[in-house]
Amino acid sequence: MSTRLLHIADLHLDRAFAGMGCQGELAIRRRLGLRDALRRAGRTAADQGCTAITIGGDLYEHDRAGADTATFLADTFASWSPIRVLIAPGNHDALLAGSVYSRTEWPANVHLFVTNEMAPLPLAEGLTVWGLAHLEPAWQGNPLAGEAVGGDGGVHLALFHGAELGSRPDGKSIHGPFHAADIREHGFAAALSGHYHRRRIDPAKALLYPGSLEPLTFDESEPRGPVLVTIGGDGSVGYEPLNDNRWNARTAIADVSGAHSLADVVDAACAAAALACAGLEPERTMLRVDLVGEIDTAVSTDSFTVETAVRDGSGAAGVRARDLTTPLLGLAALGPEGTVRAAFARAVAQAAATASDDEHRRSLEDTLRYGLQALGGAEIGLR
Numbered sequence: 001m002s003t004r005l006l007h008i009a010d011l012h013l014d015r016a017f018a019g020m021g022c023q024g025e026l027a028i029r030r031r032l033g034l035r036d037a038l039r040r041a042g043r044t045a046a047d048q049g050c051t052a053i054t055i056g057g058d059l060y061e062h063d064r065a066g067a068d069t070a071t072f073l074a075d076t077f078a079s080w081s082p083i084r085v086l087i088a089p090g091n092h093d094a095l096l097a098g099s100v101y102s103r104t105e106w107p108a109n110v111h112l113f114v115t116n117e118m119a120p121l122p123l124a125e126g127l128t129v130w131g132l133a134h135l136e137p138a139w140q141g142n143p144l145a146g147e148a149v150g151g152d153g154g155v156h157l158a159l160f161h162g163a164e165l166g167s168r169p170d171g172k173s174i175h176g177p178f179h180a181a182d183i184r185e186h187g188f189a190a191a192l193s194g195h196y197h198r199r200r201i202d203p204a205k206a207l208l209y210p211g212s213l214e215p216l217t218f219d220e221s222e223p224r225g226p227v228l229v230t231i232g233g234d235g236s237v238g239y240e241p242l243n244d245n246r247w248n249a250r251t252a253i254a255d256v257s258g259a260h261s262l263a264d265v266v267d268a269a270c271a272a273a274a275l276a277c278a279g280l281e282p283e284r285t286m287l288r289v290d291l292v293g294e295i296d297t298a299v300s301t302d303s304f305t306v307e308t309a310v311r312d313g314s315g316a317a318g319v320r321a322r323d324l325t326t327p328l329l330g331l332a333a334l335g336p337e338g339t340v341r342a343a344f345a346r347a348v349a350q351a352a353a354t355a356s357d358d359e360h361r362r363s364l365e366d367t368l369r370y371g372l373q374a375l376g377g378a379e380i381g382l383r
C-alpha cells in the first residue's frame with residue numbers, strides 16, 4: 001500500500017514583483033496568478049489521490065499578506081478536504097504573533113507545525129511527517145539539529161524550510177542551514193524542503209526542493225510546478241515533478257555592437273526579444289532584455305525607450321531592459337586629437353590602466369562612460 005503526497009513551497013503569495021519591474025495591473029495579474037497556482041495544486045492532489053499536500057514554507061509574504069489572504073487560504077484549504085494540508089512556516093511566512101498563521105482559524109484538515117524543533121504528525125499507518133516552523137524571519141537554527149527519529153521503525157519524512165549548504169546559490173540567504181548528509185543520518189527517508197526557488201530532486205541525498213510554482217524573478221527558469229511524492233509500502237520514496245506553470249520568464253541577449261543610433265539599438269532588442277519569446281504566450285511572459293557589446297558612447301541606449309519598443313513589438317506582459325554594454329574606445333570613436341573629448345578619454349583611460357585595485361578601475365570606467373556620453377550629448381541613463 002503506497003501513500004501519495006503533493007509537495008509545494010515558496011509560492012510567495014502577495015509578492016510585490018517590484019524586482020521584475022511590475023506595477024499596477026501587471027503586478028495584480030501576477031499576484032492573482034499565484035493564487036491560481038495554489039488552486040491548481042489542490043486539484044492536482046485530488047486527481048492524483050494524494051493523502052496530503054505538504055507546504056515547505058514561504059507560502060505568503062508576511063509584510064504584504066492581510067486578512068483577505070488569510071480568508072483565501074482558509075477557504076481554499078477547506079475546499080481540499082479530506083486531503084490534509086501540512087504547513088512548515090519559513091522565513092517569509094514565519095510564525096510570528098499577529099501573522100496570518102496565528103490569527104486565522106484553520107479548517108480541521110490543516111496541520112500547522114508550530115515549534116522550531118521537529119514535531120511528529122502520524123499521517124498513515126507506519127508513516128510519520130516531522131515538521132517545524134521558523135518562529136522569526138531571521139532564524140538561523142539547524143532544522144536537523146535534533147535527535148535521530150525512527151527507532152520504532154516505520155517511514156519518517158521531514159518537512160521544513162531551510163538552506164542546504166552544499167547547493168546554496170550565490171547570495172541566497174542562510175535561513176535554517178543544514179547538510180544533506182544529515183537527512184538520512186537522522187532517520188528521515190526524505191526531506192521535503194523549501195527555500196531555494198529552483199527545483200531540485202535529489203533521490204541519492206533524499207532531498208527535495210520543488211521550487212516556486214511560478215517564476216518570481218527573471219532567473220527562475222521553467223519547468224515549474226508541484227512534485228508528487230510516493231511512499232511505497234517498502235519504505236521507498238519516488239518523486240515525480242509536474243510541470244504546471246502558467247507564466248514564463250525569459251532573458252533575451254541583444255548584441256548592439258556597431259549601433260549608430262537608438263533606432264539600431266531598438267531594432268536589435270526587438271529581434272532578440274522575438275527569438276526569446278518564440279512559442280510562448282506573450283500575455284503571460286516576463287522578458288528581460290540584456291544589451292551587450294561595445295557601443296559608441298554617443299549612441300543612447302535609453303532603457304525606457306527600449307522597454308517600450310520591445311513591449312509594443314513582442315506583446316510581452318512585462319519587459320525590463322538592462323544596459324550591460326561597454327564603451328567603444330577606438331581612436332575613431334574618440335574623435336580627432338585636440339578635442340576635449342579625446343583629451344578626457346585618454347586621461348581617464350590611462351588612469352584606469354594603472355588603477356591600483358578593481359573597485360577604483362571600475363569607478364574610472366564608469367567615469368569614462370558617463371563623461372563621454374555627456375560630452376556626446378546623449379541621454380544618460382544610470383545602469
Ligand SMILES: [Mn+2]
Pocket residue numbers: 010012058092195196197
Ligand atoms: Mn522563498
